[in-house]
Amino acid sequence: AQSVTQLDSQVPVFEEAPVELRCNYSSSVSVYLFWYVQYPNQGLQLLLKYLSGSTLVESINGFEAEFNKSQTSFHLRKPSVHISDTAEYFCAVTHTGGFKTIFGAGTRLFVKA
Amino acid sequence: GAGVSQSPRYKVAKRGQDVALRCDPISGHVSLFWYQQALGQGPEFLTYFQNEAQLDKSGLPSDRFFAERPEGSVSTLKIQRTQQEDSAVYLCASSPQREGNIQYFGAGTRLSVL
Numbered sequence: 430a431q432s433v434t435q436l437d438s439q440v441p442v443f444e445e446a447p448v449e450l451r452c453n454y455s456s457s458v459s460v461y462l463f464w465y466v467q468y469p470n471q472g473l474q475l476l477l478k479y480l481s482g483s484t485l486v487e488s489i490n491g492f493e494a495e496f497n498k499s500q501t502s503f504h505l506r507k508p509s510v511h512i513s514d515t516a517e518y519f520c521a522v523t524h525t526g527g528f529k530t531i532f533g534a535g536t537r538l539f540v541k542a
Numbered sequence: 543g544a545g546v547s548q549s550p551r552y553k554v555a556k557r558g559q560d561v562a563l564r565c566d567p568i569s570g571h572v573s574l575f576w577y578q579q580a581l582g583q584g585p586e587f588l589t590y591f592q593n594e595a596q597l598d599k600s601g602l603p604s605d606r607f608f609a610e611r612p613e614g615s616v617s618t619l620k621i622q623r624t625q626q627e628d629s630a631v632y633l634c635a636s637s638p639q640r641e642g643n644i645q646y647f648g649a650g651t652r653l654s655v656l
Contacts, residue, residue, distance in 0.1 A: 433584075461643055472546070472633065472647035473585070519584050523643040528573060529598060530643065532584030 431456040433520050435533035443541050444512055450505040450536045452494075452520030462503040463521040463530075464494055473519065479503065490514075515540045544568060546648035548634050554654045555624045563619045563651045567636030574617050575645060576609055577633040585633050591617060592639075603628075624655045 436451040454460065461480050465473040477488040484496040494505045503520060520533040547566040555561050567574050572593050577585035578601075587601040593614035602609070606625075611617040621628055631652050635645035 435584075438582075463644070465647075470649070472649040473635075473645075474647070475644055478644060521584075528575075528590055528592075528637075528643060529587055530575070530645065531587070532577075534582070534584045 431460070431522055431524060431531045433522050433531050433533035435520055435536050437536050438534065439537045439539065441539045441541060442510055445509045447508050448506065448510050448514075448538065450518050450520075450538065452503045452505065452533060454501050454503065454520070454522045456501075456522060456524060459525040461523045461525060462494075462496055463523075464488075464492070464503070464505050465519045465521060465532075467517045467519065467535075469516070476505075476518070510538070510540045512540050512542060514538060546634055546636050546646055548632075548648035548651050550651060551649065552652050552654075554656065557625060557655055558623050559655075560620065560622045561624055561653065563621075563632050563653070565617045565619070565634030565636075565648060567615065567617070567634070568638075568646055569615075570638070571636035571646070572614070572639045573637040573645075574611060575635040575637070576617070576619050577635065578603075579631040579633055579650070581630075588619070588632075621653075624653075626655050629653055629655045 434453045464476040466476045479496045487493045523530045574591040576588040579585045590598040591611040606622045608620045631650040633650045635647045637645045
């Protein structure tokens with residue numbers, strides 16, 4: 430069975446500071462990995478994904494995540510956050526060839542001025 | 543709009559009442575998912591359709607929950623004899639068949655059972 434652990438339920442950070450949101454997963458088979466973001470009163474949106482190839486993946490708004498197979502992690506980072514990054518972030522995993530997606534409990538990122 | 547549409551956005555039900563939640567997926571998407579999201583938690587898988595076929599319903603909490611997608615497009619999640627523990631946000635997502643399981647989510651229906 431697969432599981433996803435997001436180690437921090439809330440992360441407060443000042444604007445322009447760096448941030449890391451941690452995600453660890455467990456699975457006995459190969460997986461696809463995702464980060465989704467949920468802004469207030471909106472649905473989840475895909476932020477970035479790892480399917481295969483380069484283990485470092487980037488989003489269009491400056492976030493990046495690195496797939497580390499040995500540590501079964503997929504931490505999300507941004508070198509300088511903006512107020513507009515305030516949202517809930519969900520890490521998710523799907524085993525390759527499958528469709529059932531397991532989500533973590535979410536990390537609420539709160540960016541302060 | 544071209545996104546996933548869910549209705550109603552909010553639903554208040556009295557305990558014991560039946561409810562029906564609707565999902566309009568993105569046109570042409572063959573895969574459709576339903577999730578339940580409790581307060582402060584991540585989405586929990588309920589069921590999955592590929593076109594009109596319900597391939598997995600292992601996440602449905604009880605036989606009071608029923609989902610259908612009769613023509614392979616619009617889907618309805620029905621909850622019979624609602625209980626307070628059914629209060630949650632119900633999310634629908636759709637996916638094109640060959641995109642590595644990337645899902646496109648609707649805004650959800652917030653169900654409150656009194």
